[in-house]
Amino acid sequence: MMVLTARTNLAAQGLTSGFGFLERTTGWRISFSLIEYSTSSTYARAILVGLLNSLFLGVLSLPLATLIGISIGVMRTSGNGMAELLGTIYVEIFRNVPIILQLFFWYALLLALPSPRNADPILGSIALTGRGIYIPGLNVSGASVLVAVLILLAGAALHLRGRKTRWARADRGQIRREQRFLWAVASLFTVMCFWLGRLPGTPLLSLPEARGLNFDGGISISPELMACVIAISVYGGAYIAEIIRSGFNAVPKGMSEAGRALGLSGFQVFARIRLPLAIRIVMPTMINQFVWLFKATTIGIAISFTDFFMVISTSINQSGQTLELIGILMAGFLAINYSLAWVLNRVNDAIALRGTQLRM
Amino acid sequence: ASSEVADDSRLKTVLDRGLLQCSGHNGSFLGFAEVNDEGNWKGIDIDLCRALAAGLFGTAKDNLEIVPISWAQRWPALQSGDIDVVIKASGWTQSRDTDLNLAFSRPYFISTYQTMAHAELGAETLADLGGGTLCVGAGTSTERAAATYLEANNIEAELLTFENGDELRNSYYEGRCDGQVEIAPGLAAGRVDAPNGAENHVILPDVIALEAVGIVVPEGDDDWLDIQNWMLSSLWFAEAEGITSENVDDIRANPPSEVVAKFLGVTPGYGERLGLDDDWAYNMIKEVGSYSEIYDRNIGSGSRYGLERGLNALYKDGGVFYPMIID
Amino acid sequence: MEATMSAPAIRISGMNKLYGQFHALHDIDLTVERGEKVVICGPSGSGKSTLIRCINRLEEHQSGTIEVMGTCLDDNVDHIDEIRREAGMVFQNFNLFPHMSVLDNCTLAPVLARKTPRADAEATALRYLARVKIPEQAHKFPGELSGGQQQRVAIARALCMNPKIMLFDEPTSALDPEMISEVLDVMVGLAREGMTMVCVTHEMGFARQIADRVIFMADGRIVEQAPPEDFFNNPQNDRTRAFIGQVMGH
Amino acid sequence: MEATMSAPAIRISGMNKLYGQFHALHDIDLTVERGEKVVICGPSGSGKSTLIRCINRLEEHQSGTIEVMGTCLDDNVDHIDEIRREAGMVFQNFNLFPHMSVLDNCTLAPVLARKTPRADAEATALRYLARVKIPEQAHKFPGELSGGQQQRVAIARALCMNPKIMLFDEPTSALDPEMISEVLDVMVGLAREGMTMVCVTHEMGFARQIADRVIFMADGRIVEQAPPEDFFNNPQNDRTRAFIGQVMGH
Amino acid sequence: MTVGFSAHQIPRQPLPQILKDHYFATKVDTVVTVSFGLLTLWFLWSILEWAVLHAYFDPANRDACVQSKGACWAVVSARWRIVLFGLYPFEEQWRSGLACLAIILTVGLSCLPWFWNAKRLPMLWIAGFAAFYILMRGGVFGLTPVNERDWGGLALTLFIFAAVVLIGMPLAIVFALLRRSELPWISRTMALVIDTIRSLPLLTIMFAFAIVLPFATPHWMSGQQLYRVIVGYAIFFACYQAEIIRGGMQSLPAGQEEAAKALGLGYWQRISHIVLPQAFRNALPPTINQVVITFKETSLVTIIGFFDILASGRAASGTSEWSFATVEVYVFVAFIFFVFVFSLSRYGAYLERRLGVGVR
Numbered sequence A: 001m002m003v004l005t006a007r008t009n010l011a012a013q014g015l016t017s018g019f020g021f022l023e024r025t026t027g028w029r030i031s032f033s034l035i036e037y038s039t040s041s042t043y044a045r046a047i048l049v050g051l052l053n054s055l056f057l058g059v060l061s062l063p064l065a066t067l068i069g070i071s072i073g074v075m076r077t078s079g080n081g082m083a084e085l086l087g088t089i090y091v092e093i094f095r096n097v098p099i100i101l102q103l104f105f106w107y108a109l110l111l112a113l114p115s116p117r118n119a120d121p122i123l124g125s126i127a128l129t130g131r132g133i134y135i136p137g138l139n140v141s142g143a144s145v146l147v148a149v150l151i152l153l154a155g156a157a158l159h160l161r162g163r164k165t166r167w168a169r170a171d172r173g174q175i176r177r178e179q180r181f182l183w184a185v186a187s188l189f190t191v192m193c194f195w196l197g198r199l200p201g202t203p204l205l206s207l208p209e210a211r212g213l214n215f216d217g218g219i220s221i222s223p224e225l226m227a228c229v230i231a232i233s234v235y236g237g238a239y240i241a242e243i244i245r246s247g248f249n250a251v252p253k254g255m256s257e258a259g260r261a262l263g264l265s266g267f268q269v270f271a272r273i274r275l276p277l278a279i280r281i282v283m284p285t286m287i288n289q290f291v292w293l294f295k296a297t298t299i300g301i302a303i304s305f306t307d308f309f310m311v312i313s314t315s316i317n318q319s320g321q322t323l324e325l326i327g328i329l330m331a332g333f334l335a336i337n338y339s340l341a342w343v344l345n346r347v348n349d350a351i352a353l354r355g356t357q358l359r360m
Numbered sequence B: 001a002s003s004e005v006a007d008d009s010r011l012k013t014v015l016d017r018g019l020l021q022c023s024g025h026n027g028s029f030l031g032f033a034e035v036n037d038e039g040n041w042k043g044i045d046i047d048l049c050r051a052l053a054a055g056l057f058g059t060a061k062d063n064l065e066i067v068p069i070s071w072a073q074r075w076p077a078l079q080s081g082d083i084d085v086v087i088k089a090s091g092w093t094q095s096r097d098t099d100l101n102l103a104f105s106r107p108y109f110i111s112t113y114q115t116m117a118h119a120e121l122g123a124e125t126l127a128d129l130g131g132g133t134l135c136v137g138a139g140t141s142t143e144r145a146a147a148t149y150l151e152a153n154n155i156e157a158e159l160l161t162f163e164n165g166d167e168l169r170n171s172y173y174e175g176r177c178d179g180q181v182e183i184a185p186g187l188a189a190g191r192v193d194a195p196n197g198a199e200n201h202v203i204l205p206d207v208i209a210l211e212a213v214g215i216v217v218p219e220g221d222d223d224w225l226d227i228q229n230w231m232l233s234s235l236w237f238a239e240a241e242g243i244t245s246e247n248v249d250d251i252r253a254n255p256p257s258e259v260v261a262k263f264l265g266v267t268p269g270y271g272e273r274l275g276l277d278d279d280w281a282y283n284m285i286k287e288v289g290s291y292s293e294i295y296d297r298n299i300g301s302g303s304r305y306g307l308e309r310g311l312n313a314l315y316k317d318g319g320v321f322y323p324m325i326i327d
Numbered sequence C, D: 001m002e003a004t005m006s007a008p009a010i011r012i013s014g015m016n017k018l019y020g021q022f023h024a025l026h027d028i029d030l031t032v033e034r035g036e037k038v039v040i041c042g043p044s045g046s047g048k049s050t051l052i053r054c055i056n057r058l059e060e061h062q063s064g065t066i067e068v069m070g071t072c073l074d075d076n077v078d079h080i081d082e083i084r085r086e087a088g089m090v091f092q093n094f095n096l097f098p099h100m101s102v103l104d105n106c107t108l109a110p111v112l113a114r115k116t117p118r119a120d121a122e123a124t125a126l127r128y129l130a131r132v133k134i135p136e137q138a139h140k141f142p143g144e145l146s147g148g149q150q151q152r153v154a155i156a157r158a159l160c161m162n163p164k165i166m167l168f169d170e171p172t173s174a175l176d177p178e179m180i181s182e183v184l185d186v187m188v189g190l191a192r193e194g195m196t197m198v199c200v201t202h203e204m205g206f207a208r209q210i211a212d213r214v215i216f217m218a219d220g221r222i223v224e225q226a227p228p229e230d231f232f233n234n235p236q237n238d239r240t241r242a243f244i245g246q247v248m249g250h
Numbered sequence E: 001m002t003v004g005f006s007a008h009q010i011p012r013q014p015l016p017q018i019l020k021d022h023y024f025a026t027k028v029d030t031v032v033t034v035s036f037g038l039l040t041l042w043f044l045w046s047i048l049e050w051a052v053l054h055a056y057f058d059p060a061n062r063d064a065c066v067q068s069k070g071a072c073w074a075v076v077s078a079r080w081r082i083v084l085f086g087l088y089p090f091e092e093q094w095r096s097g098l099a100c101l102a103i104i105l106t107v108g109l110s111c112l113p114w115f116w117n118a119k120r121l122p123m124l125w126i127a128g129f130a131a132f133y134i135l136m137r138g139g140v141f142g143l144t145p146v147n148e149r150d151w152g153g154l155a156l157t158l159f160i161f162a163a164v165v166l167i168g169m170p171l172a173i174v175f176a177l178l179r180r181s182e183l184p185w186i187s188r189t190m191a192l193v194i195d196t197i198r199s200l201p202l203l204t205i206m207f208a209f210a211i212v213l214p215f216a217t218p219h220w221m222s223g224q225q226l227y228r229v230i231v232g233y234a235i236f237f238a239c240y241q242a243e244i245i246r247g248g249m250q251s252l253p254a255g256q257e258e259a260a261k262a263l264g265l266g267y268w269q270r271i272s273h274i275v276l277p278q279a280f281r282n283a284l285p286p287t288i289n290q291v292v293i294t295f296k297e298t299s300l301v302t303i304i305g306f307f308d309i310l311a312s313g314r315a316a317s318g319t320s321e322w323s324f325a326t327v328e329v330y331v332f333v334a335f336i337f338f339v340f341v342f343s344l345s346r347y348g349a350y351l352e353r354r355l356g357v358g359v360r
């Protein structure tokens, strides 16, 4: 009802004019794109570029944030006074300063690297500059990279399936051999993929070289992307650390005592017993936090990383179709976050402790 | 007021309300909307709002409310009636004019986008920055214009867009970009306060784009649009006739010509046709001054920017502005 | 290390344990010979658990010496590891790892701490699970077992390290009557095979049946120790008498 | 409601209880007279807890009728509330509210559910705490008490509602031997005062001492009921005999 | 089973002993302590250099500032009132300051256990908000009226934050209870609503409430933009917090509710006296996370044109005279954020200790 009223009211004001503009060409550039894009691409494509960039950012920074979170969480429960103190300081600083300011800080730090004209490549081929980090890359097409990634993901999925169903079969050695074979095949396909997808007329390996005002060749990681990844991981890490810490606190002390009584080393107790249990305990809260953290990746706009939000925002300014674009923004995030939560919920179900009779 | 004004016109609503709700910014836009040490708005856009309020009500004091709004919010806010008029450095584009059912007044400012580069690069024109990186302000049409310009002139350069002017400038100074594309006042202000001294930066002469900035009202409200156009015309008229806020009283007491007498409301007619008081132009000039006063005060010789009039001068000084005929 | 072969299983002398200011164990002297079965009892808070936990260094003692199979328990991490490998422990509330199957629970320590090949470890684990009569549960998870079964897994897990000594801390107090008898049966079986055992329990039937010696603790001290017949029929100490009366009484 | 004064404390007839497909209680018929003390025993999983939980509607039964003090247990919320106020319940694992002091635990229900003035409720609470011999613990929190003390608080808390009937679900199985006797003492005292009691327990000593009747359950059915002497000395049913043998045996 | 509220009272050890046990217990500990210690010192020194040793404080030194290596605090001394009060009329800014104090005092007082009671807490908050509103809005007691649109800076940020938490918390409880409802259609609908709103960026929700809602509702219903945004934000907050509270409820043993039922307590009595107090205690660390996030995300109101403290900061440096000194203003704003959020999280840590979360 309300939606309907809104639609008629808006139409009467001439404020919405439908989604026809998506077909129009944008006329502006996007500095970082995973798929082909030029000034003559359509709005729809620009939005897709933004969506992919956001996903890319999420794929890089969410695992990193988790890693940092776990490390800090461990520091805060380690028993070493200094580590605990620093862990606490870390959380209090990075949790309590707005992410946008942290982003500016990291960005300024990266820009303070020498300019490409003065930068000497380390090890002959890696250059750290204020314009980005240049590393050697492969001259292959984007599609072949995509296929290779898919192959590796499929390999991982099959591997996990094997692990899950391993008790259905008796011979574990057999399964292990199968898994090794699986990985060999996957790597072979990956290499083949790159070989088939190499760009004609170029050497397979591409090294960065100084040319003109910038470096050329190889893979360049722009400081914008890096600043975003660092800022999100560091910021998200502070929140995740708190959750992990509460997880560690909730693991019964008897668990590590039992581990130690069995003669396991401190690290073994941590890696095999406390960490897996803590992660299971905090999984639901973590899903909440991941969904939130993914939304926090919409900071690129501040430093010119073209993420989903920035494309929408630019499109709003360029086309003026505010309400349609806000609608697309909502739909995009709904789709991504629902999928994220769905996947994580499946993971949660897969690793859930079995049975309810346990006495702990 | 006059019966000629349509009942559903925004003009009538505003006059009945006794208050003009004019767009502000959600931060600052150098030269157009800034906040002074006491938290009061100033800038070209703000002065135009004040002029409009003074024209409508005799004085802007207590009759004007600057409503802070963001860029994304300006069109919906105008349509929903949260604000009466958008004076917010908004360029006149076809899609806005047609798709969005907005109406633009005559342009009140022609912004030129130029490039500032590090002097050590020795660049003299934009073409010398080929292969480099340019930082561009996102938001208005700059971004698109820059891309078009580079393509048209066959210059290979990377473009980085920044939403926020401060960040744009910082990135440039930190060496992220070889050049910075921005609206001229912004460049000028940045150069003066460059951390390593103004002499280390040059503003390249290439004009990347022109954008005609106008006042925006909802389409189909001719009475209200007329007010905007005649307000701008009056400001230029005053400049052309040498009327300023200082001498306006003298001139009114002693009008040099019949047209000026009509303009300042000494003889009736100038306001009535618009549905306003006849001395509305006088009130306006008295309170904010002529166009040249507004320009000088905010971005011209009287400000830290010290920007030339250039295109924004009157036609007789080589610019593009002119008053319309008062009969 | 020559002494190792002939040293008693456990030798504790003049051992004191403090929690902060609280003196939990006073001047404990205790020797357990190889193959001996010792039952410890006493009122709640008397330090029974603390004593047993000191033996494999889950708690650090402040003075006195503890030797296990001739190895002295000090700050040397190698010694601690060695002792922990020699002494298996079964906790009152099992402390099974809920995220691993029963079999993994049993093979974890042999594979990681003893570097036993996995296949061997699994064979051993299945043998001990059969020993405690639950070989068919090997692939279940702890949460899917009844209390008595969980307790038996805990025993099997400890046995998989081939310990010379087993320490039990109230292994039956969380179970209901029928399950108690299941678990006690397993322990009696172990005892018959000559395993050195130290067991904190209030099951006097068990003490009567298999203990070589019953130790009574109160207020952090060993108050009385005697063979079970003497202990139950002819207690020397007033506190012991009162305690026995109460435990047998209701 | 005229019948209320003379109705038996509990009258259950033809009651069935299902958990989904699982038939947990079959055709239960049971009458408990006012002032009667009934002990329920039986193997694990036989439905003892379920029966007692049906009486105050912690579980919903599917068919048959339950009347408590003449009030019929149906979907009428007023009836449920009335019955819950009449019947106090003591859980196996205490279920004290850890965020409230002992006194608050005891006064909460009288103040909220019975609208007793707080001062009166506190006086009553202190009286009952004295009755279970822990008046000095009134201002501590449950986490600061020993198990036996916690269980006694749970009893006092139930008594503060002045219930006509007390339901106990294995009130001693989580306690150690010394604490068991503390709690049993309190229950014996209550029984002597003429409180109607239904008690699930394996403490056969207690059953012998105070029960008017012992009920044996197996597989969701009442298999045998008899006065304690008959029950222990002359059980009619094979299952009963086996069970008694095991519980008394070890 | 039962969790004690009082932490173990371990007698305090002398300082050298603490240092030895927690900082230098083993060789690894010592290395960690020393290296982290040195790193921290170096970092502190660089900050000190920038912020104090090479800094200028007097606005008269503006020109020297421009070239200096250190911080230019001159911009703060010249324009701090804009940062703190936004566009609030200059002569009336004392009112805005007092209003901030009123909110701070209210929040501060409600941290005292003495106020934790069904009568005192609401009284306190009603008084606090009334004081804030009268001071800020004016129109009575001879105070000149000030439109909500001109509210800004710290006062606005604090007001939005306090109002959101105040409205959102009860809402979150209601959501959590509905989410747990035994009627499947209620709990499913609630789950859908929560998951959806949780997936959307806050910004789009604010935008929808501020800008789209007036088109959808009759005019008399739409009210002031500020209050619409607060309502939208509060709903958003409630969705996250509801999941957190639900997590807390789930970790309660079922016996707690059963015991309350057996005592004859009604539904609301059980919820308010037994379930919620314990659920909140269990969910304390994530709740603090959420409150901290809420405080910081108030700065998104700038999208609908409000001068929250971050936007005022931009305005403070957004003038021809000071446009070079953005970093200093950002740092100043970050510092203000930090002070508030840090107090919040320390208070959370205190509560954790007081309620014995994590003590088993």
Ligand SMILES: Nc1ncnc2c1ncn2[C@@H]1O[C@H](COP(=O)(O)OP(=O)(O)OP(=O)(O)O)[C@@H](O)[C@H]1O
Binding pocket: C019, C022, C024, C043, C044, C045, C046, C047, C048, C049, C050, C051, D176
């Ligand atoms: N970590 C600790 N800190 C301080 N005091 C402790 C700690 N652990 C145990 N104690 C105290 O040491 C004493 C002995 O505890 P212990 O657990 O050994 O008793 P117990 O004989 O095993 O009793 P129970 O039969 O109840 O298990 C008790 O008074 C207890 O309060």
Ligand SMILES: Nc1ncnc2c1ncn2[C@@H]1O[C@H](COP(=O)(O)OP(=O)(O)OP(=O)(O)O)[C@@H](O)[C@H]1O
Binding pocket: C176, D019, D022, D024, D042, D043, D044, D045, D046, D047, D048, D049, D050, D051
């Ligand atoms: N919520 C439930 N859902 C399904 N089955 C249940 C549920 N609660 C109990 N049962 C089953 O009902 C049967 C009776 O359980 P109940 O708890 O009444 O046994 P009990 O006699 O009290 O046993 P114990 O002595 O172990 O406490 C058991 O087989 C149990 O598995």
Ligand SMILES: [Mg+2]
Binding pocket: C048, C049, C050
């Ligand atoms: Mg113990």
Ligand SMILES: [Mg+2]
Binding pocket: D048, D049, D050
């Ligand atoms: Mg039961």
